[in-house]
Amino acid sequence: MVRPAPVAPLLALAFLLTACGVTRPTPAPTTTALGPVERILANGVRVVVQEFRASEVVALQLWVRAGGRDEAASELGLAHYLEHMLFKGTTTRPRGFVERDVEAAGGRINAGTSLDFTYYHVVLPAARARDAIEMLADVAVNSSLDPRELELEKKVVLEEMRLGEDSPRRRLVRQLYERLFDGHPYGRPVLGTPELVRGLARETLRSFYRRHYVPEAFTLVVVGPVTPGEVLAAAEGTLGRLPRGGVSRLPAPPPPPLVPVRLDTERPGSQAHLALGWLAPRLDSAETPVVDLLAAILGQSRSARLVQALREREPVVSSISAGYSALEAAGVVTVTAQLEPANLGRAEAGILAEIGRLRSAGVTPEELRRAVTAAEARHAFSLETAEGRAFGYGRAETIWRLEEELAYIDRVRSVTAEQVRQAARRYLDPERYVRLAFVPRPR
Template sequence: MFLPLRDSIEFTAEAARVCKTVLPSGVRILTEEMLGAPSVAVAASVAVGSRDETGGHFGSTHFLEHLLFKGTERRSARDISIAFDSVGGSSNAATAKEYTSYYARVENAALPLALDLILDMFSSAKIDRHDFDVERTVILEELAMNEDDPEDVAHENLSEALLPGLDLGRPIGGTVETINAVDRESVFAYYKKHYAPQNLVITVAGGVSHERVVELVEAELNRIGWTGSAEPEQRRSQQAMQLPKPEAMRIIKKDVAQANVLLGYQSLHASDPDRFALGILSTVLGGGMSSRLYQEIREERGLAYSTYCYQQGYSDAGYFGVYAGTSEENAKLVTELMRSEVQKVVSGGITAAELELALGNISGGLALRFESPLARMNRLLAAEIGTGEYLSITEVMDRFRSVTRDQIVAVANRVFSVEPTLVAVGKSLKGLR
């Protein structure tokens, strides 16, 4: 089945052709042909992430991200590395809460090799016991490295505090306890259950045609033996869930040079119609050097080097964070200033000049971001495993430009009308509330 999504002209005078094919096996192939691009980004992904782990499988998603590079029936881990290096390519993987992706960037002529490698890894990983034991140690070192980053610790704790008891609140990489507890058999069973044709989404962007990609994928699937008939796995529901009451405060004592402070609010899920208004609000509040947080906390008072805000949306939930890194003695004042700037948006909205500035910021940021085949490839993946709706950059900006200042006040009141959750990482943090 072949589904042309649309032709669009974005940022250059060349048309970017976006297409989708669903094979009889249930495998979905989405491409964006970027005329004249010398390279291509390719990924094999599943809409399965850390939130999908159940008892006995906690940590399995992150384990698989590591183990698929450790060898297949046809190739050793060294063979995989040499193959990518032989064409000057790069490869990696990303584990998220709602998906896992294995991707590569190569020159156009090396796409057949990249697809061969990634689909071999995806379908035929060995996951033997020795490799499993080695990667357990590697993952524990990775967790220890993250634990040494106080900003990362603050963000992990914010999601847990805002979404208590939910699968979305668990850390993506697992914990020392879950990584030590999970066994090879559980991870292998998780792999066999989820890494199947009906779950596979292949996304490609760069200097290659859709027809050529489909031809290459079909050849690889025939070699693997994935030629049966199945319906693609259904997407997650895009309806907001009823969230539990968040924690009021979480203080983490660590011997660090700077306090890392976050205010968090339960917020919009990824498909909420108000997300465009919230995006503008986030840009005005903490999206750049001209933002209110940056100007008030850094430029006017010199209290922080880094301060910003962000929205994290999932299929059925989301949260909003306001961050600053500051000295211990200034942590209380900086927290009060962050609260004050949030409440100013709630009570007074934003100015017409701020709205115009934010639209320019967002438009330019999108243009720069989507120069990259990798970013365009990930946009295809997000559309397929999320809403199923692909929006061109023009359509995205039309939605941002349709937002009114009254709508921004409304979404500010919707998100910020409750007391925020306070998360802080530091030595003493006296007086925080």
């Protein structure tokens, strides 16, 4: 429940949640049902624009085909470090431009780095869309990588690492990736290591920037009350003028075969954490919608198999969930649980028993229907805001295909119960998986 303080932030904010715009019919009513427009500029920059007139807010995102997996072993953490530095000033924008320019216009700016990509996103009132495109083009290639800022930022990144380490679940999942992708770029930490971050030199970062931040690696996504022609012209006049980099990204190699691992690690705390992992289809597989539903039926709601069997009917765990992450070169199905240390064996056996039942008897029509409904709902929520739409388009255009993204929920709807059972048989081998546990350190 929302906290009901007399001056809760919600209320303070809400005072300006007014709605006058909607009472004035626009001269030429526009529909929000138009699809995105896609264009590749002469130098290789991709542009995706969607006119979306739900509000006056425009979302602008610059996606870069460079992430953790593009780093050499000596470069771990560079993609992420660069993401931080791009907010620290360019040759024409001094340090502090985020607060000065973006926040002064009422906007917000943020960024994220993953194994497959890095992206920068801005949301602000539509009148400022052109300025934001210019700013994104500027940070994309003109970041000054100021040596003093670079040193100062080390503290921030090291702190981010410590926070990640403090979360048992995050740490456990990262270790699961290390084991599932042993020797593969997906097995490496996106944040790098404290040693590499402490010793990071400007020249190293600059070289990574020059190599990976090139027109062929960029996708600009703009969603909001904009005219596609104007956005395309602005993109041409900014990102479109950059000289080609002339290098293309190496495809990520397929993952090595899974090597089963069982490992207990001691950690402070009173609860144990358990994680099981399997390799699963990569993002562009025809089976991603099937495995999505499989993971949902296993453990993504209160009525899911594992939740019912191991928490509701007989409380072996205090929480349990299943997930499917589809990356460009491989996917991962995980089951994670939090539990009393004494229940580790029973929990693992219970998880495998449920998976065995799924593999032999399959799923019920009712289970499948619920999972499709949940997927439709998440889909609908993701389309509510300009930012949510832009994220889906940008990610698809960067590491997948926009048309696949647009057709995805229809694929989900057409999945059959038998396909789910077959996917469980194909991917969830009850004899070959990685199993990691954190167990409380005896005091």
